[in-house]
Structure formats: structure tokens, C-alpha cells
Amino acid sequence: MNLRPAVWAALGTVLDPELDEPITDLDFVESCTVSADGVATVGLRLPTFFCAPNFSFLMVADAYDAVSAVPGVTRADVTLADHSASAEINGGVAAQAGFVKSFEGSDQGQAVDELDELRKQFFRKAALAGQDRVARPLVDAGVGPDELADTTLGQVPPSAELDRMRTRRAVLGLPHDDDAPLLIDAEGKAIPPAAVPLHLRRARLQRVGIETNGAYCKDLLKTRYPREVQAAH
Amino acid sequence: MYEKDGEKYFVVDSHSHFWDASRENWKPGAEQYAKGWIDCFYGYHQLGPPETHWDYEHYLKVSPEDFERDMFTEGHVDYAIFQSTYLKEWYTEGFNTADKNASLLNEKFGDRLIVNGRFDPREGDDGLKQLEADVAKYHHKGVKLYTAEWNGDSRGYKLSDPECYRFLQAAQDLGIKNIHVHKGPTIWPLDKDAFDVADVDHAATDFQGLNFIVEHVGLPRIEDFCFMAVQEPNVYAGLSVVIGGLMHARPKFFAKVIGELMFWVGEDKMLFGGDYNIWTPKWQVEGFVDWQMPDDDQFTDYAKLTTATKKKILGLNAAKLYDIPVPAELQLPTTAGEDEAPGQELVDNTAGAQA
Numbered sequence: 001m002n003l004r005p006a007v008w009a010a011l012g013t014v015l016d017p018e019l020d021e022p023i024t025d026l027d028f029v030e031s032c033t034v035s036a037d038g039v040a041t042v043g044l045r046l047p048t049f050f051c052a053p054n055f056s057f058l059m060v061a062d063a064y065d066a067v068s069a070v071p072g073v074t075r076a077d078v079t080l081a082d083h084s085a086s087a088e089i090n091g092g093v094a095a096q097a098g099f100v101k102s103f104e105g106s107d108q109g110q111a112v113d114e115l116d117e118l119r120k121q122f123f124r125k126a127a128l129a130g131q132d133r134v135a136r137p138l139v140d141a142g143v144g145p146d147e148l149a150d151t152t153l154g155q156v157p158p159s160a161e162l163d164r165m166r167t168r169r170a171v172l173g174l175p176h177d178d179d180a181p182l183l184i185d186a187e188g189k190a191i192p193p194a195a196v197p198l199h200l201r202r203a204r205l206q207r208v209g210i211e212t213n214g215a216y217c218k219d220l221l222k223t224r225y226p227r228e229v230q231a232a233h
Numbered sequence: 234m235y236e237k238d239g240e241k242y243f244v245v246d247s248h249s250h251f252w253d254a255s256r257e258n259w260k261p262g263a264e265q266y267a268k269g270w271i272d273c274f275y276g277y278h279q280l281g282p283p284e285t286h287w288d289y290e291h292y293l294k295v296s297p298e299d300f301e302r303d304m305f306t307e308g309h310v311d312y313a314i315f316q317s318t319y320l321k322e323w324y325t326e327g328f329n330t331a332d333k334n335a336s337l338l339n340e341k342f343g344d345r346l347i348v349n350g351r352f353d354p355r356e357g358d359d360g361l362k363q364l365e366a367d368v369a370k371y372h373h374k375g376v377k378l379y380t381a382e383w384n385g386d387s388r389g390y391k392l393s394d395p396e397c398y399r400f401l402q403a404a405q406d407l408g409i410k411n412i413h414v415h416k417g418p419t420i421w422p423l424d425k426d427a428f429d430v431a432d433v434d435h436a437a438t439d440f441q442g443l444n445f446i447v448e449h450v451g452l453p454r455i456e457d458f459c460f461m462a463v464q465e466p467n468v469y470a471g472l473s474v475v476i477g478g479l480m481h482a483r484p485k486f487f488a489k490v491i492g493e494l495m496f497w498v499g500e501d502k503m504l505f506g507g508d509y510n511i512w513t514p515k516w517q518v519e520g521f522v523d524w525q526m527p528d529d530d531q532f533t534d535y536a537k538l539t540t541a542t543k544k545k546i547l548g549l550n551a552a553k554l555y556d557i558p559v560p561a562e563l564q565l566p567t568t569a570g571e572d573e574a575p576g577q578e579l580v581d582n583t584a585g586a587q588a
Contacts, residue, residue: 018453048276049269052427084269108388118426125456140530202460205497208489209456215483216453223279224272 038074130165145196154178248506375411449474459497473506492535
């Protein structure tokens with residue numbers, strides 16, 4: 001049985017926490033093979049030598065968990081190449097040591113806590129950016145602040161962006177079912193009509209911020225691995 | 234000065250370097266970090282137009298003649314502000330020290346160069362003495378702080394650390410006006426977001442007499458930077474990396490970022506920085522003067538740039554912060570450097586912004 005497609009699909013569920021995009025779309029997966037006895041070997045790469053160690057760790061650890069959970073995979077071997085903290089991250093993930101323990105005694109810096117709160121912080125950003133992605137077509141169609149303030153998720157046409165925003169909100173414990181308001185603040189409260197224009201400005205700025213970072217990362221990855229990236233397409 | 238279509242632009246490059254990343258300067262035992270650092274810069278270099286790309290060896294270390302030609306003879310720059318980045322844990326003689334920058338203060342172009350200093354709060358009383366000595370020697374009007382710099386066992390600091398407040402107070406007492414802040418990825422503790430700009434917010438509130446120029450507009454946290462800049466009138470957007478890294482490679486994102494900055498920060502608080510020698514200033518200055526917000530639907534509620542906007546961003550705002558003499562016929566009014574109330578209408582959510 002060829003397990004590679006299943007392993008690849010599992011890697012597609014792993015997000016860059018900062019960019020909110022799957023690592024497979026970002027070309028961060030350099031290699032992915034599965035041996036006859038079910039050993040999955042995955043090599044990851046990032047746009048720079050100094051990409052933030054905490055986000056880098058999360059991607060390697062999440063990839064390890066996702067690949068390990070694929071039925072038929074007997075062992076996952078996930079490593080990050082060419083990074084300032086490759087040794088700490090690869091060793092820590094292989095030993096399932098957690099973030100704090102992985103960096104214990106390292107000259108790369110010390111961690112005092114695991115990364116759950118950091119991950120949530122970036123889900124909050126993604127959930128705000130999602131409001132722009134979902135609301136922007138309505139704004140462009142002429143829907144005004146009063147109507148937007150009253151709009152619920154159930155009234156918005158189905159889309160991948162809507163599903164994505166719901167998932168982010170669910171993780172954060174924010175309203176995400178059909179009668180939840182489309183526009184909410186960080187605490188989950190509905191935005192009053194008078195505050196809608198500036199709220200949408202904020203949501204758009206958040207989206208521009210995340211997507212601009214994504215553009216930089218993709219471009220820097222291409223300059224760092226020119227031939228490999230071309231070959232993958 | 235740059236002239237185009239009868240308009241004259243006074244150009245102040247507020248963020249330039251003269252580094253030594255040659256192999257001889259890679260500190261024994263830390264070569265991988267020295268190489269990793271300059272390789273990262275070289276990646277950014279390649280986001281400029283292909284005809285401006287240099288080979289790697291040239292990129293590692295340029296000569297004084299290269300600098301003078303690229304900046305002043307061909308680059309349209311009237312004044313350049315040097316930002317130092319020491320990185321002595323990785324580069325034996327430092328990556329880009331004030332002393333190295335000051336070696337260019339020669340008879341030919343010396344009066345057009347402003348050498349900024351640095352401090353590191355982790356150096357304690359010795360660091361304070363060094364800052365005093367540096368100010369006495371170079372008459373610094375600004376310092377560049379790289380908060381992610383390694384120092385002994387430490388992997389970074391925050392502007393809001395009590396020890397840093399001592400240094401900010403000392404800098405202000407010594408007549409320094411401008412604090413350029415550069416965020417970076419390696420900081421303690423590792424489990425927090427290293428690019429967070431909240432510490433700049435605290436420092437800007439507590440040191441109203443100082444201007445805080447956040448380099449590369451807080452990238453990768455433009456949103457946090459903008460939300461903060463709205464509330465702090467003494468916070469400025471340094472456009473280093475924004476023009477160089479996006480204008481050619483990602484024109485649509487460039488338009489969106491400029492559009493957002495114009496709305497949240499405003500044209501009086503945006504400073505051109507060409508980031509020599511990540512890139513040369515020539516194509517950036519010429520390209521920015523020619524640039525306009527696109528007409529596509531997705532950009533309709535972003536402001537168009539006027540000639541006055543471009544003149545302020547390219548030089549007049551920075552000239553004001555650094556008391557650089559601008560010929561009378563090139564001047565325009567700007568609120569840069571003036572005491573202002575925060576953008577209260579944005580803070581209170583009462584701005585008349587249209588969705």
C-alpha cells in the first residue's frame with residue numbers, strides 16, 4: 001500500500017502558525033517518503049536560517065504528530081534542515097520532549113512555557129483577518145454598516161473562507177455557529193453599527209499584515225532554494 | 234537631490250549601513266551564525282530588480298568608493314543616516330559598527346553622513362560610559378537598537394526593561410532625539426512572540442521627548458505597529474525593507490502596505506530608508522517617485538500619493554527629525570517632530586473611516 005498520499009494529506013493539515021497557511025502550500029516540505037515497513041521520513045525547510053525558533057518548533061512538532069497519526073505509519077522521522085536551532089528542534093521533537101525541555105541548556109535561548117498561548121495569539125489574528133475575507137465581498141456589493149452589524153454567519157454564503165474562520169473561532173471559544181455575528185471583537189461581542197467601518201479597517205490591516213508576511217516568506221524561500229522550488233512545481 | 238518632471242526631491246536615506254560580512258570577520262566558532270545572518274540579507278537583496286543584483290562576494294563587503302558612488306553619485310541621496318548593528322558575538326570586529334561607519338566621514342561626502350550610535354542596556358554602567366564617550370565623539374542625534382542581539386548568555390531585551398529605561402533617560406539627557414528600533418526573531422523567552430512591539434508602546438509613552446522610529450514598520454507585525462502608532466504621536470514608520478522588499482517583488486502588497494500606513498500613520502510620519510547595502514537607493518528613489526496607488530477596485534479606498542507626500546516621505550520628514558538643513562525651495566511643512574495629540578478619533582473608534 002502506498003502511504004505517501006495519506007502522509008502528504010496529513011502534512012497539509014499542518015499550519016504555519018504565523019501565516020495561517022498549510023506548510024505544503026508554502027513549499028516548506030522539502031522531501032516526503034514512506035518505506036515499505038511504514039517509516040515516514042519528512043524533511044522540512046524554512047525561508048531563512050533565523051526564522052523564529054518557536055514557530056519553527058511548532059511546525060516540526062505538528063508535522064510529527066500529524067504524520068504519526070496516519071494509519072499504517074509505524075514511525076515518523078521529521079526533521080528541519082538549515083536552521084539556527086535545527087539540533088534543538090529535531091532532537092526535542094524526536095524525543096517528544098516539549099518546547100521547554102527541547103531548549104533546556106541550549107545556547108539558542110531558553111523557554112519558560114509551552115507554546116499554546118502563542119498559538120492562540122496567532123489564531124486571534126487569523127480570526128480577525130478572516131472577518132475581512134468573509135465581509136469584504138459584502139462590502140464591495142454595497143452592504144452598509146447597519147446591515148453588516150446585524151449579519152450572522154448563517155446568512156453569509158458558504159465558502160472555504162467562512163469555514164476557515166469558524167474553525168479559528170471555535171478553537172478560541174468565540175461564537176462560531178450560524179447565529180453568531182459575522183463581525184465580533186476580540187472578546188466575541190458584536191460590533192455596533194457606528195464602529196463597523198473602523199472595525200473593518202482593523203480586520204483588513206490584520207489581513208494585509210499576515211498576507212504580506214506570507215509574500216515575504218515565499219519569496220525568500222525561492223531565493224534560498226531556487227532549483228528545488230522550481231523542481232517541485 | 235532627485236529631479237523628475239520638474240519636481241525636486243530632497244532625499245534623506247534614514248537607514249543605511251556599511252558592513253563587513255567578509256569571511257575574515259566571521260568569529261571563530263560562530264561562523265554558521267555570521268554566514269546565516271548575511272545569507273538572510275542576501276535573500277532580501279534578491280527581491281530587488283534583477284539588474285540590481287550583486288554577486289555574493291561583492292555583497293559581503295563593499296569599498297568606500299562603492300558606497301559613495303551607489304549612494305551619492307548615482308543614488309540621488311542628499312543625506313544618509315548610518316544605523317549601526319554590532320553583532321560582535323558573530324563578527325570579530327562587529328558587523329557594522331559606528332567606528333566603521335564613521336571611517337567614511339571624509340572630506341568628500343562627510344558632511345552628508347550622519348552616524349547613529351547604539352547602546353545595549355545589558356552592558357550596565359560600562360555601557361552608559363561608552364554611550365557618553367560615543368556621543369562626545371560623534372555627536373549622535375540618534376541610536377539604533379536591535380533588541381534581538383545576543384549578548385553573553387542573553388538572547389535579547391525589551392525597551393520596557395528598567396535597565397533600558399536608564400539608558401533611554403541617559404540618551405535623552407545627552408541630546409539624542411531619535412531611537413530607531415529593529416525587532417528580530419531571537420529573544421528571551423522563546424515562547425513569546427519576539428516581534429511584539431508592545432515594549433515600544435510603553436517606552437514611547439514614558440519618553441515623550443524622544444522619537445521612536447520602528448524600522449521596517451514593525452514587519453512582520455505591521456498591524457500591531459499601526460495600532461500602536463495611532464496612539465503614540467512620537468512613533469514613526471521606518472520604510473526600510475518595505476520599498477526594497479515589496480515595490481518590485483510584490484507590487485500589490487506594496488500598494489496595500491503603503492495604503493494602510495497612509496491611513497493609520499500618515500504621510501508626516503513615514504521615513505524612507507533604502508537599507509544600503511541590502512539594496513542600492515537609485516531604483517528605490519526613482520521607482521517610488523514614479524509609483525502611484527493602482528486604480529483597481531481593491532485599492533479604491535486607499536489614498537493616492539501626491540507629489541508633496543512623496544517629498545515628505547523621501548526626505549523632508551527625516552530632515553526635520555535630524556535638523557538637516559533643507560534648501561528653501563525644497564521645503565514643505567510637515568508635522569514630523571512636533572508635539573501632537575494622539576489620533577484620538579481612531580483610538581475611540583469614532584473616525585469617519587468608510588468601510
